[in-house]
Each structure stands twice: as structure tokens, then as C-alpha cells.
Amino acid sequence: MKEIVFILLLLTFAVSEAGASIKGTPHDVNVMRNSGKELETCAMCHTPHSSVDATPLWDRHQLPQNYAMYESPTFDMNEQKELQPPSTYCMTCHNGVSSGLVNYPGPGSKINPLYNISDNDSLFSAFSNMGTDLKNNHPVSFTYDPSLDVDNNGFPYPRPVGAGGGKAVVGSRGKYPLYGAGGDQFECSTCHDVHNTVDYAGKGLAKKESSGRQIYFLRADNSGSGMCTDCHVNR
Numbered sequence: 537m538k539e540i541v542f543i544l545l546l547l548t549f550a551v552s553e554a555g556a557s558i559k560g561t562p563h564d565v566n567v568m569r570n571s572g573k574e575l576e577t578c579a580m581c582h583t584p585h586s587s588v589d590a591t592p593l594w595d596r597h598q599l600p601q602n603y604a605m606y607e608s609p610t611f612d613m614n615e616q617k618e619l620q621p622p623s624t625y626c627m628t629c630h631n632g633v634s635s636g637l638v639n640y641p642g643p644g645s646k647i648n649p650l651y652n653i654s655d656n657d658s659l660f661s662a663f664s665n666m667g668t669d670l671k672n673n674h675p676v677s678f679t680y681d682p683s684l685d686v687d688n689n690g691f692p693y694p695r696p697v698g699a700g701g702g703k704a705v706v707g708s709r710g711k712y713p714l715y716g717a718g719g720d721q722f723e724c725s726t727c728h729d730v731h732n733t734v735d736y737a738g739k740g741l742a743k744k745e746s747s748g749r750q751i752y753f754l755r756a757d758n759s760g761s762g763m764c765t766d767c768h769v770n771r
């Protein structure tokens with residue numbers, strides 16, 4: 537009996553290990569910059585005060601951009617919305633346009649260029665730069681409503697998670713959170729978790745990763761396209 541409890545504990549530990557921290561990943565400013573200083577990992581994206589938006593205490597700003605959104609005759613949940621947060625927040629780094637902080641760490645929020653990303657920055661040559669044309673990407677910033685799908689994808693109905701009014705699509709591989717005031721908006725973070733590094737072998741080297749495992753910040757292991765079929769159940 538004791539042994540079983542011990543093994544269960546070990547398993548729990550192994551599972552929670554899969555959700556390792558953002559520290560040391562390509563989203564850690566200390567990995568982006570070889571500055572020789574210990575920069576503040578979270579400050580690259582969040583600030584405890586004076587944030588641009590209440591959730592998730594966002595610290596990066598950029599001039600508003602116009603994004604071309606995904607279109608398709610079989611896209612039934614299509615609403616032709618503008619790109620919404622938190623997807624716009626991803627794009628402050630992944631669209632090839634300069635961005636800086638609202639509130640720099642340290643006294644008086646003195647500008648520290650190490651936290652800025654400028655369009656002449658050598659970082660951009662290493663970036664996954666998606667530009668502002670999102671037509672060739674999985675649709676985002678639409679209301680997730682399985683009742684509108686006429687193509688029989690078998691999308692699961694979202695379930696409430698937590699007490700804050702949030703909802704998520706729950707599949708066999710993982711949980712895919714929805715965003716916005718109604719907790720029903722599909723965004724980049726529905727598939728990606730910027731903080732975590734669910735990884736799986738066999739997809740080649742992710743940039744700046746030496747372990748030979750894929751990183752991609754996915755919500756779930758996508759080997760065998762298992763993440764895709766958590767939502768597109770009948771495909």
C-alpha cells in the first residue's frame with residue numbers, strides 16, 4: 537500500500553514537471569539576451585503596477601497594428617473581428633514591429649533597452665516573425681461556439697473552469713482556455729501556454745533548445761496531432 541502511494545506521488549510529480557517554468561525557455565529575456573546581468577523574466581511581459589491592461593497585467597506596448605484575419609467559406613464561427621488580447625500581446629514580439637515596456641523594472645522605471653525589441657534588433661533575425669497578415673494561420677479572435685459548426689468537426693462544448701467565470705475546451709490531451717469578458721473567445725493562448733514547456737520528441741530542434749526536444753509552448757503534446765483532434769474530434 538505504502539509503495540503504491542509513493543509511486544502515485546512520483547507520478548504526480550512527473551506530471552507537474554511537464555508544466556515547468558518559463559525560466560530558461562526562449563521566452564525568458566535572459567535567454568533572448570546574453571547581457572551578463574540577471575534580467576527580470578516576468579517584466580518582459582508583466583508589471584505589478586501601471587499595466588496597459590488589467591489582465592494579465594500587461595507591460596509591453598506597441599502602436600496599434602492592422603491584422604489581416606483568416607477567411608474561409610467553411611469557417612462557420614467567423615465573425616471578422618479585429619485581433620483581440622491576449623493574441624495582440626503575442627504579436628507585440630512576433631509581428632516584426634518594435635515594442636518596449638510601459639514600466640521598466642527598477643527605480644523610476646528608467647528605460648533599459650535590454651527589454652526593448654526594436655526593428656533593427658539582431659533578435660529579429662532569430663524571431664518567428666509572423667508579420668501582420670494572419671490569413672495563413674489557424675483562426676483566432678472568434679467566439680468559440682460548437683453549435684455553429686455545420687461541418688461536423690465534433691467540437692466539444694466548453695466547460696467552466698475555476699471561480700473567475702473562465703471556460704475551457706477540455707480534451708483527452710489537455711485543457712484549452714477561452715478568453716474575453718464572456719470567457720468564450722478563441723485566441724493564440726487557447727493552443728499555446730507561454731509559460732510552460734510541454735515537450736515531445738521527434739519534431740526536430742526548437743530554436744535555442746539544445747535538448748533535441750520540441751518546445752512550441754503548446755497546451756498539450758501534439759504528437760500524432762492529438763492536440764488538434766482534442767477539438768476537431770471527428771477529423
Ligand code: HEC
Binds near residue numbers: 578580581592729
Ligand atoms: C513572453 C511573455 C510572458 C512572460 C515573460 C511571462 N508571461 Fe505571464 N502571461 C503572458 C500572457 C500572454 C498571458 C495571458 C495568456 C495566458 O493566460 O496564458 C499571461 C498570463 C499570466 C498569468 C495569468 C494566467 C495564469 O496562467 O495563471 C499569470 C499569473 C502570469 N502570466 C504570471 C507570470 C509570471 C509570474 C511570469 C514570470 C515568471 C510570467 N508570467 C512571465 C505572457 C508572459
Ligand code: HEC
Binds near residue numbers: 568626665
Ligand atoms: C517579449 C516578447 C515575446 C512575447 C510577448 C511572446 N513571444 Fe513567443 N518568442 C519570443 C522569442 C524571443 C522567441 C524565441 C525566438 C523564436 O523562436 O522566435 C519566442 C518563441 C516562441 C515560440 C517557439 C518558436 C520556435 O520556433 O521555437 C512560440 C510557439 C511562441 N514564441 C509563441 C508565442 C505566443 C503564443 C505568445 C503569446 C501568448 C508569445 N509567443 C509571446 C518572444 C516573445
Ligand code: HEC
Binds near residue numbers: 623627666674675723
Ligand atoms: C490551433 C492551435 C494554435 C493556435 C490558435 C495558434 N497556434 Fe501557434 N502553433 C501551433 C502549433 C501546433 C505549432 C507547432 C507547429 C509545428 O508543429 O510545426 C505552433 C507554432 C507556433 C510558432 C512557431 C512557428 C515556427 O515556425 O517556428 C509561433 C511563433 C506561434 N505558433 C505563435 C502563435 C501565435 C502568435 C498565435 C496567435 C496569432 C498562434 N500561434 C496561434 C498551434 C496553434
Ligand code: HEC
Binds near residue numbers: 609613680761
Ligand atoms: C481548442 C480547440 C482547437 C484546437 C486545439 C485546434 N483547432 Fe482548428 N479550429 C477550431 C475551431 C473552433 C475552428 C473554427 C471552425 C469553424 O468555425 O468552422 C478551427 C478551424 C480550423 C481550420 C479551418 C477550418 C475552415 O473551415 O476553414 C483548420 C484547417 C484547423 N482548424 C486545423 C487545426 C489543426 C491542424 C490543429 C492542430 C494543430 C487545430 N486545428 C487545433 C478549434 C481548434
